Amino acid sequence: MIEIGRLCVKLAGRDAGLKCVVVDILDDKFVLIDGETRRRKCNILHIEPLKDVLKIKKKASHEEIKKEFEKLGLKIRETKPKQKTERPRKKRKTPERLRQQKEEKKKLRDVFRRKGEKSEKKTAEKEAGKEETLEERAGLDGGREEKEPKKSEKQGR
């Protein structure tokens, strides 16, 4: 009953109720089908043969089956082959790119500093104060100046 070109109805799966044609017999259990359904391997138990037999060659192409189906007034299922796309890969950070990133960060910092003028003033005061305070707090320079002449005095003596 099942032969190449036999029109069938698919019984199982999401293609159930759609018509197909046996394109190739793969095994005592499985056949290759095509038509309204997807072109795929199928169990014999999952198809119900009909009366009609189409004149097609073994392993007939999808286009040949399409012509035969159009004669019967049936629309064939057409799927677009999946376009091959390159896998997205991570780009290495070049030194130029790193420099650009640093510059961008600096710009952003400047923007925030302009907004907070008070903080700038404070930092300026601190910087100015540091020079004084370090000398004063340490008291080393002043002390040395006082102590050094004493040494010279000793040498003179």
Place this chain on the structure above:
Amino acid sequence: MPQPYKRSRSLRRLNIRVLGKSVLRYKERKPGKAKCGNCGMALKGVSRKRPKKMQKIPITGKSPERPYSNLCSRCMRLVMIDKARLQ
């Protein structure tokens, strides 16, 4: 007398441990399993959630994608064979 939907006894009771103590909590019951329109067997692949949660599930996740999704696969095949043989 409380309205039926306000009764706590019509809800599912769960004993949950909270901070070392078992506390009684209530949850709404799931709807019954979907059954085949022909043979009455429970259908597989049909989601069983409260209607509010069913809104979040995609259409393809609610029921099988084959035709006659209200029937089980066996009954659907029988229907398909009958149709094919009539042609």
